[in-house]
Amino acid sequence: MKLTRRETLGGMLASWFAGALTRQGVARASTGSGADPLTLWYEHPASKWVEALPVGNGRIGAMVFGDPAQERLQLNEDTLWAGGPYDPSNPEALAALPHVRELIFAGRYTEAEALANQKMMAKPMYEMAYQSVGDLLLTFNDEAPLGDYRRTLSLDSAIATVSFLKAGRRYRREVFASPVDQTIVITLSCDARRSLNFDASFRAPAKLDPAPTLAAEDGDIVMRGRNAAQLGVPGALTWEARARVLTQGGRVSATSSGLKIAEADSATILIAMATSYRSYEDTSGNPHEIVTRQLEQAARKPLRKLRSDHITEHQRLFHSVALDLGTTPAAQRPTDERVTNSQHTDDPQLAVLYFQYGRYLLISSSRPGTQPANLQGLWNESLTPPWGSKYTININTEMNYWPVDMTGLGECVEPLVALVRDLARSGVRTAKVHYGARGWVAHHNTDLWRATGPIDGAQYGMWPMGGAWLCTHLWDHYEYNCDKGYLAEVFPLMKGAAEFFLDALVVEPGTDYLVTCPSMSPENIHGSGAAICAGPAMDRQILRDLFGQCIEAARILGIEAEFAQEVQRALVRLPPDRVGHEGQLQEWLDDWDMQAKDLHHRHVSHLYGLFPSSQINLDDTPALAAAGRRSLEIRGDEATGWGIGWRINLWARFREGDHAHAVLRRLFGPDRTYANLFDAHPPFQIDGNFGGTAGIAQMLMQSYAGRIYLLPALPGAWATGRVEGLRARGGFALNIEWRAGELREAVIRRVVPSPGAASQGGPARLHYRGQSLEVMPKGKGGVKVRWNGSRLVTL
Ligand code: FUC
Helix, strand or coil, X not given: CCCHHHHHHXXXXXXXXXXXXXXXXXXXHHHCCCCCCCXXXXXXXXXXXXXXXXXXXXXXXXXXXXXXXXXXXEEEECCCECCCCCCCCCCCHHHHHHHHHHHHHCCCHHHXXXXXXXXXCCXXXXXXXXXXXXXXXXXXXXXXXXXXXXXXXECCCCEEEEEEEECCEEEEEEEEECCCCCCEEEEEEECCCCCEEEEEEEECCCCCCCCCEEEEECCEXXXXXXXXXXXXXXXXXXXXXXXXXXXXXXXEEECCCEEEEEEECEEEEXXXXXXXXXXXXXXXXXXXXXXXXXXXXXXXXXXXXXXHHHHHHHHHHHCCCEEECCCCHHHHCCHHHHHHHCCCCCCHHHHHHHHHHHHHHHHHHXXXXXXXXXXXXXXXXXXXXXXXXXXXXXXXXXXXXXXXXXXXXXXXXXXXXXXXXXXXXXXXXXXXXXXXXXXXXXXXXECCCCCCCCCCCHHHHCCCCHHHHHHHHXXXXXXXXXXXXXXXXXXXXXXXXXXXXXXXXXXXXXXXXXXXXXXXXXXXXXXXXXXXXXXXXXXXXXXXXXXXXXXXXXXXXXXXXXXXXXXXXXXXXXXXXXXXXXXXXXXXXXXXXXXXXXXXXXXXXXXXXXXXXXXXXXXXXXXHHHHHHHHHHHHCCCCCHHHHHHHHHHHHHCCCHHHHHHHHHHHHCCCCECCCCCEECCCECCHHHHHHHHHHHHHHEEEECCEEEECCCCCHHHCCEXXXXXXXXXXXXXXXXXXXXXXXXXXXXXXXXCCCCCCCCCCEEEEECCEEEEECCCCCCCEEEEXXXXXXXXX
């Protein structure tokens, strides 16, 4: 094998290291007090996966363990899933549909559910799972005693570090996943020369069939393979992971499948990963060509430049929002201790860290051109992860994107929009084959292959609303960016989703109402021992949004008047929300809530209308809002991580800051947050991180129904603080400052984020403590308003 590249790069490496390792990140991380407010830090290596620290560029990612004796980077590439293109439609479904409907309308729910299970589910009845690429291992062959250990993840620079003393020498590692250079970059250094001795190798996931091949080729280490078949769907992907080790000083030699590095002064390892996935229908890509090109390009750049380009690109997004809630001595402790202490100490800065971590995770798992953040974002070490680490679209995927626009990361929604674009094609066959309907439909899950059928059993999957809910995110994004060009692009997707329901809604016998049937209120079993039903509240609420948004979009774009009228005729026939005998917002058409199998169910589907939607709210529909609040009280605050995430946002919508804060605190505790601040369903599921991030933002500002609420749910625990850059619907950005629990000053600016985006140009209607003020922000500085103790006034 040739290792000549190392020689030619020798001079370059010297300059790479000159600037990179000594000054900024590592030096600060290893010598600071530990109080760097936007850094996660630990005094010991990760012993479990949920202690390791995630880096990612939206497409490729790694979990960094930081063990001095053996560094492990568990690797992911977001298109490495099991299976290949497949059509899960079940041709038997359509014939069974009228019978299932009859049984439901006859009140024979368990029979209806059994028949749906027998005849209407997708084939196969489960979807394909997201996979791990495997690990990169760096094995250091000595047992010398260690001291002064620290590992960190800087949210500000998106760099993970490891630093320790061994035999009197300071060793340092840095890891980042560059969105600019499409490689994961690891640097290793020591303050004494010739001190780096290690073996570098890939390790394939155990029991992967077919097993990948491991090799040392052209000075690189390489792991390549085929993805696994699943449920009879053959693996259609090839993939390659390739790592290049560049050293300064020392020797590099090849072993059978790895590299041995001896007496190097420093080393940089570049990792590239790709699969042959090109689209959900096309797997003809050439991963070998992709990774070799990526490595060649990255290796040509000085490390200093790789690093600074990475930081600049990360900060372009990350710096759009800043939050300060004050700090206490609790913030001085290592991050894992703070999670444990959160239940009994005052640590407002932990909310800031959690909020910014959520933004970091979104930036790192969802960038334009990548796959959307899945159930675990980007990070998954298993071949059989919980729920396939897929896209569960009856809450989880939507929750992932709740913070996106509001926290200044609007462009990170692009992968979700692209997913909907795919589903609007793949879902056409499901609409046709299963329902004989126009348009497109997606049920409660989807995967890399954009499967849209009902899966997992009728109790979970017989819910035709997943695509419709995702479409509300298309509209939401428009409300923030006011870009008519974008709206025109996504309108056909919304239209297709609505068309499905124009065909698939049925008349509720004995009424003139149109309802979904079969459907369910996600995963909740009503009094009759089944989940299957007709017209649950959530479906009506989602359809009110989808239909209303289609009508509004057609009006704004000046198109499709006839279609808009057809939608309007259906909209007025949706049954209104109902209040049940406990004063609660009814989850179903019938007043079944108090007989539900689980009164404290994790899903709060019928409260969709309050959040993420705002069609029910305190100001416009106070009676329904009060009923929604009663429902939330009955449900209680204890839930899975994401269940808690939803509840925080709802309590914020009820303007109950202290209550929202108490629920948030529950989320921060060790039962719902792992040492690396990943959300615990349990197990790890990233939605709770994003739900919590959105919740914190909602506590400080909300915008809906043409109004912007300043500090609507400020808890007593955050008496003094400042937030900069939160985005509001209508195309605005806000800075808000408060003291002793009271608004001091807010600055509101109009933002038009992309060229060609036409601002709606309307006024901003600010609300605070029952008072309102209409302002017309102009120019860069915007409008500054103050609270004078009883009124909002312009400065
Ligand atoms: C939904 C939830 C579960 C879990 C799964 C991934 O089905 O009901 O709690 O989060 O998605």
